[in-house]
Amino acid sequence: MASNQFQLLLFSFRFHGMARDAIYTSDIHSNGFSFDDKVASVFADMIGRSVPGYGQTLQMVELLAHQYAQEDSNLYDLGCSLGAATMALSRGAAGKTCSVIGVDNSPAMVERCQQTLKDEPVVIRCQDILDTEIENASVVVLNFVLQFVDKSARLNLLSKICHGLKPGGVLILSEKIAFDDADENRQQIGLHEAFKRAQGYSDMEISRKRTALENVLVPETLATHHARLKQAGFSTSNTWFQCFNFSSLIAIK
Numbered sequence: 001m002a003s004n005q006f007q008l009l010l011f012s013f014r015f016h017g018m019a020r021d022a023i024y025t026s027d028i029h030s031n032g033f034s035f036d037d038k039v040a041s042v043f044a045d046m047i048g049r050s051v052p053g054y055g056q057t058l059q060m061v062e063l064l065a066h067q068y069a070q071e072d073s074n075l076y077d078l079g080c081s082l083g084a085a086t087m088a089l090s091r092g093a094a095g096k097t098c099s100v101i102g103v104d105n106s107p108a109m110v111e112r113c114q115q116t117l118k119d120e121p122v123v124i125r126c127q128d129i130l131d132t133e134i135e136n137a138s139v140v141v142l143n144f145v146l147q148f149v150d151k152s153a154r155l156n157l158l159s160k161i162c163h164g165l166k167p168g169g170v171l172i173l174s175e176k177i178a179f180d181d182a183d184e185n186r187q188q189i190g191l192h193e194a195f196k197r198a199q200g201y202s203d204m205e206i207s208r209k210r211t212a213l214e215n216v217l218v219p220e221t222l223a224t225h226h227a228r229l230k231q232a233g234f235s236t237s238n239t240w241f242q243c244f245n246f247s248s249l250i251a252i253k
């Protein structure tokens with residue numbers, strides 16, 4: 001997606017009432033994190049101010065879709081939330097006869113996503129991605145989603161994706177990551193929290209969300225991701241982006 005198009009998307013979220021994320025200014029949401037209506041209503045602001053490099057990641061999803069989308073194939077955005085990466089896929093594949101499919105199991109997200117993308121040539125489904133059939137695919141996106149899937153189900157999901165990809169097809173995987181070295185892990189988490197502070201979150205908001213995400217968002221190391229991608233059947237995987245404890249990979253079948 002050209003950066004002006006991404007700006008347009010952000011503008012459209014703002015225009016349609018994108019509210020500022022103030023969820024953790026109060027402690028009523030301190031018991032766990034879920035993609036409910038409250039989160040969905042501020043999500044564009046939340047992810048933009050919480051994930052360093054998020055906007056650039058979307059631009060690269062468009063570029064990678066342009067590079068790897070094959071004629072007469074399906075492009076999947078698994079865990080599409082409000083459809084930002086779905087839109088990037090659609091833009092990247094413009095001019096090719098591809099079907100773009102976004103999937104999310106949060107009704108609140110899907111409702112908003114369908115409304116926002118109602119004029120785009122994409123289909124948005126409310127479904128658990130563990131139940132989604134992947135077929136005739138050339139590009140599959142998991143943009144900060146695998147981290148929410150139970151660890152024990154991650155390999156099966158990636159194997160299913162690899163199986164549904166055409167030869168030369170790709171998986172674009174973005175994740176919050178962990179580091180084996182405890183000092184490095186602490187430093188990267190500290191830098192991420194400094195980023196969030198610079199984006200206007202208070203120490204209290206940062207600390208409450210950290211607690212809410214415990215055992216909900218479970219990050220793993222890059223080495224674990226690359227090893228699992230290989231085990232799932234991908235022939236290569238490479239890291240193409242990292243900022244603090246957030247990273248994006250591409251795996252080719």
Ligand SMILES: Nc1ncnc2c1ncn2[C@@H]1O[C@H](C[S@+](CC[C@H]([NH3+])C(=O)[O-])CC(=O)[O-])[C@@H](O)[C@H]1O
Pocket residue numbers: 035047078079080081082083084085103104105106109127128129130142143144145148149
């Ligand atoms: N099993 C599941 N099945 C379907 N959806 C799921 C599942 N588990 C989680 N989700 C969905 O995955 C999304 C994760 S957000 C993705 C951002 C987006 N990709 C973006 O590029 O803007 C990332 C974040 O919040 O850090 C939520 O909408 C969940 O409902």
Ligand SMILES: O=C(O)C(=O)Cc1ccccc1
Pocket residue numbers: 046047050051176209213217
């Ligand atoms: O905010 C955080 O600490 C994150 O790790 C990123 C994030 C962004 C949106 C929802 C959940 C987590």
